[in-house]
Amino acid sequence: xxxxxxxxxxxxxxxxxxxxxxxxxxxxxxxxxxxxxxxxxxxxxxxxxxxxxxxxxxxxxxxxxxxxxxxxxxxxxxxxxxxxxxxxxxxxxxxxxxxxxxxxxxxxxxxxxxxxxxxxxxxxxxxxxxxxxxxxxxxxxxx
Numbered sequence: 001x002x003x004x005x006x007x008x009x010x011x012x013x014x015x016x017x018x019x020x021x022x023x024x025x026x027x028x029x030x031x032x033x034x035x036x037x038x039x040x041x042x043x044x045x046x047x048x049x050x051x052x053x054x055x056x057x058x059x060x061x062x063x064x065x066x067x068x069x070x071x072x073x074x075x076x077x078x079x080x081x082x083x084x085x086x087x088x089x090x091x092x093x094x095x096x097x098x099x100x101x102x103x104x105x106x107x108x109x110x111x112x113x114x115x116x117x118x119x120x121x122x123x124x125x126x127x128x129x130x131x132x133x134x135x136x137x138x139x140x141x142x143x
Contacts (some may be wrong), residue, residue, distance in 0.1 A: 024057040024143040034062035038071050038121045044096020068125030077115040086111040106116040
């Protein structure tokens, strides 16, 4: 679990600090898609199943050839429906071609789309060991 501190300004201009608990997971994402997320070209991360916990933050691990943690993002919404409905709702900022989307969800009745916001790019890629992880997860790992 991560802890964020947010500054909140009231009507009188007084600033107070507020802590926000963030439940996070580290996601293994193909390097080309990780690059698109960090560049703002891909605002949805697709998965075949929804994770069990309510996650509001992801750490982005770019797979081969990068093999490093390259950024992070908040999850603003989780969409779950048929692949057809998910594509219609997300295609404008999908960051993937329709053919690749269809191939990924072939034979599946349910698709999940994590809507990403507040994307941060790390100045220097980080090693998994910095998160207490020795090997990259196949799909995701709770932090």
